[in-house]
Amino acid sequence: MSHADAAAMRPRRFLPTGPLKGRIRVPGDKSISHRSIMLGALAVGETRVTGLLEGEDVLATAAAMRAMGASVERVGNSESGGEWVVNGVGVGALLQPEAPLDMGNSGTSTRLLMGLIASHPITATFIGDASLSKRPMGRVITPLSQMGASFEASEGGRLPLILKGTSPAVPITYRLPVASAQVKSAVLLAGLNTPGRTTVIEPVPTRDHSERMLKGFGAQLEVEVEPDGTRIITVTGEAELRPQVIDVPGDPSSAAFFIVAALLVPGSEVLIENVGLNPTRAGLVSVLRQMGGDITEVNPREVGGEPVADLLVKHSVLKGIDVDPEIAPAMIDEFPVLFVAASLAEGKTTTSGLDELRVKESDRLAVMAAALTAAGARIEEREDGLVIEGTGGEALPGTEAAIATHLDHRIAMSMAVAGLVSRGGVEVDDTRPIATSFPVFESMLAGLVA
Numbered sequence: 001m002s003h004a005d006a007a008a009m010r011p012r013r014f015l016p017t018g019p020l021k022g023r024i025r026v027p028g029d030k031s032i033s034h035r036s037i038m039l040g041a042l043a044v045g046e047t048r049v050t051g052l053l054e055g056e057d058v059l060a061t062a063a064a065m066r067a068m069g070a071s072v073e074r075v076g077n078s079e080s081g082g083e084w085v086v087n088g089v090g091v092g093a094l095l096q097p098e099a100p101l102d103m104g105n106s107g108t109s110t111r112l113l114m115g116l117i118a119s120h121p122i123t124a125t126f127i128g129d130a131s132l133s134k135r136p137m138g139r140v141i142t143p144l145s146q147m148g149a150s151f152e153a154s155e156g157g158r159l160p161l162i163l164k165g166t167s168p169a170v171p172i173t174y175r176l177p178v179a180s181a182q183v184k185s186a187v188l189l190a191g192l193n194t195p196g197r198t199t200v201i202e203p204v205p206t207r208d209h210s211e212r213m214l215k216g217f218g219a220q221l222e223v224e225v226e227p228d229g230t231r232i233i234t235v236t237g238e239a240e241l242r243p244q245v246i247d248v249p250g251d252p253s254s255a256a257f258f259i260v261a262a263l264l265v266p267g268s269e270v271l272i273e274n275v276g277l278n279p280t281r282a283g284l285v286s287v288l289r290q291m292g293g294d295i296t297e298v299n300p301r302e303v304g305g306e307p308v309a310d311l312l313v314k315h316s317v318l319k320g321i322d323v324d325p326e327i328a329p330a331m332i333d334e335f336p337v338l339f340v341a342a343s344l345a346e347g348k349t350t351t352s353g354l355d356e357l358r359v360k361e362s363d364r365l366a367v368m369a370a371a372l373t374a375a376g377a378r379i380e381e382r383e384d385g386l387v388i389e390g391t392g393g394e395a396l397p398g399t400e401a402a403i404a405t406h407l408d409h410r411i412a413m414s415m416a417v418a419g420l421v422s423r424g425g426v427e428v429d430d431t432r433p434i435a436t437s438f439p440v441f442e443s444m445l446a447g448l449v450a
């Protein structure tokens with residue numbers, strides 16, 4: 001990191017706190033927000049979105065879709081967040097962007113847009129921040145090359161990269177080698193402008209927002225489930241998408257920080273409204289319940305084609321468990337904050353099968369092991385998971401020196417939660433990355449502890 005970057009960093013010490021009390025409504029789901037803009041930009045006519053997450057990652061997607069001809073505008077504010085209108089160009093009609101597409105910190109924007117562009121006759125350069133430029137793009141380059149796109153990537157299949165799309169692209173059948181909704185979505189989105197049937201075989205189910213939303217936008221999409229759970233997802237192109245009215249549910253990955261904070265801080269009772277509980281996303285709630293967490297679903301309902309409920313969370317004494325690796329895809333972004341919960345539980349928590357955490361915004365196994373160890377937790381780092389010996393509810397000592405967050409929002413917010421349940425506070429080196437997914441995190445926290 002340069003001196004200029006270091007000077008711009010925004011450190012903060014998160015201090016121990018009294019009970020969290022009150023009700024909050026977390027911002028819209030990041031995955032659904034990205035897809036609302038992308039699919040809206042491919043539909044002819046006006047798509048209206050309420051509750052859009054106005055985080056930097058989603059704004060990067062919005063800027064990219066504008067650069068390729070769509071109109072994406074904020075028109076107002078509703079109780080659940082931003083109100084946006086997207087006017088699309090139609091599948092097959094994306095324009096050549098004039099400047100490099102700056103994806104910032106966002107893996108989802110990068111990989112899904114690579115899919116979209118791969119089957120259009122345009123060329124785009126993708127750039128991103130230091131964190132994103134370390135992340136592997138080979139996982140999407142491989143299938144998209146089979147469809148006919150070509151790539152000039154930096155060493156190891158990384159950003160910056162130039163993608164030359166093709167039209168007509170070639171439909172493929174692709175078996176996912178990693179459990180990744182981003183790779184699945186990239187291939188399905190490329191399939192929209194590809195004549196014929198493009199199929200993704202998914203041995204381990206991952207978040208299914210692309211499938212739900214593609215159907216909602218009128219694409220011809222079939223999902224077959226084999227007896228062993230393998231999912232075979234086929235989109236038929238060339239598709240015509242119809243504009244939609246979308247209400248984005250609250251992001252369970254953002255709610256996660258307040259769920260864990262309320263469970264850990266004695267005396268807490270928090271109602272988190274409008275939380276998306278799609279089964280492909282709700283792994284953390286079920287793991288925390290197995291650990292003894294008191295989490296009640298109030299008023300279950302459907303919002304924007306997704307199951308949603310208000311979650312009433314009360315302080316609980318948590319017990320360590322062996323976390324079933326099969327649940328990992330349904331809570332892949334929630335492990336950093338689960339590690340914090342486990343650090344305060346009674347007994348040992350074992351996690352495994354988490355190799356994917358090493359290629360997120362940071363190496364989330366190594367970075368969380370170092371951060372929690374510095375805060376006084378007892379952590380063993382293994383190749384594919386952490387083993388954590390909890391304190392049994394006793395506060396962590398806290399940190400002297402600042403925790404290195406490596407441009408990773410989830411590390412910053414997880415260690416903020418650790419600070420609330422420490423004796424001396426936890427110093428986080430940089431809170432700026434929080435704005436990528438949860439710009440109002442700090443003000444919401446302040447409201448609950450006031």
Ligand SMILES: O=C(O)C1=C[C@@H](OP(=O)(O)O)[C@@H](O)[C@H](O)C1
Binds near residue numbers: 332
């Ligand atoms: O498709 C998506 O919206 C996402 C998929 C996941 O990534 P992977 O596909 O790399 O698992 C997740 O970590 C990310 O925050 C959002």
Ligand SMILES: C=C(OP(=O)(O)O)C(=O)O
Binds near residue numbers: 105107410437
């Ligand atoms: C992994 C994440 O996002 P992305 O891949 O979009 O950068 C995340 O939000 O935790």
